[in-house]
Amino acid sequence: MERLQKVIAHSGVASRRKAEQLIIEGKVKVNGAVVKELGTKVSGSDKVEVSGVQIERENKVYYMLYKPRSVISAVTDDKGRQVVTDFFPEIEERIYPVGRLDYDTSGLLLLTNDGEFANLLMHPSNQIEKTYVARLKGVPSKFKIRELEKGIKLEDGMTAPAKVKVLSIDKKQGKSIAEITIHEGRNRQVRRMFEAIGFPVQKLKRERFAFLTLHGLNAGEGRELTPHEVKQLRALAETGSIR
Known part of the structure; x- marks a missing residue:
């Protein structure tokens, strides 16, 4: 509806x-x-x-985009900045992003004109997992990582438990790279979570949305989802499992 x-x-x-x-x-x-x-x-x-x-109803369409940094997750911008729909100039349908990625965050973003589908994927109760890779200032200890895994208090409440692992450590540079998987979608949530434990995010990229990955795409490129992928996403949101 x-x-x-x-x-x-x-x-x-x-x-x-x-x-x-x-x-x-x-x-x-x-x-x-x-x-x-x-x-x-x-x-x-x-x-x-x-x-x-x-009126003539639009056909429902579903796309994914490898959003570059410095791009707005919107269909228009009053400051004239580049928006995600600029990467689909050939699309006649009026598509819009499912959720958002911050201006300075890159990675996988879905776009559609199917409002029911978008709301289904965005609703936090449906627990669609989103995986990010973050470059951090500093090297968090296992104790600090455990805080994120249990859930951490932010200004807008406790976060749900996250899956976190440190992928690499550069002690000389005082940096590290971590992977985090969450199913919520609060504003700048991943950045705020790492800041809350004392390790600011220097660079952030969403690598996965549910089972979808950026494989085969470069920044600024997109593709249409297959009917099977759309069906799987809908099933995952509705039942928690892929049919």
């Missing part, structure tokens, strides 16, 4: 704001009945008409 104004906007009939205005003015019908409530949600089987004309 998606909000009516969002469905109208994705069809290309009007912007989201204009769609809201059309709804309020009584110019939108769902299954033959006028709808004026902005919170109304519709399914893919509902018939939506705007000013007497039935």
Whole structure:
């Protein structure tokens, strides 16, 4: 189920704001009945008409991108900075990112026009694992790593237990590289977790999202997900296992 104004906007009939205005003015019908409530949600089987004309629904599409650093996880930016949808100029559908990666974080990001699918993957209760590789200032001890594994208190509450391992240590440079797997998606969470134990992140990359990896992609490249991958992701979010 998606909000009516969002469905109208994705069809290309009007912007989201204009769609809201059309709804309020009584110019939108769902299954033959006028709808004026902005919170109304519709399914893919509902018939939506705007000013007497039935809208054409977009085909659902699913992509992954190796997001470079210094790119915004959004469809537009008021400061004119590069956004993730700039890497898909040939795509006619209005895709948007599933969740986000920080401006200075690179790695695997999904994009789609399927709101139900996006919400399913982003909901923390569905525990989709995301794996990051972080270059740290300093070398955390096993005790400090254990703090992250148990869950650590941040300003917005305790984190869920994480999977963490140190991949390499450079004592001369006073740096280390660690891998961390979480299933939450709070703002700048991985960076804040390492800062909380005293080891700031100097560079961060998301290597995996569920079973998907960046294999075969360079920074700035993307590809369409296969129907089987989409089915697996949906099953993983809904049941916790791949069918």
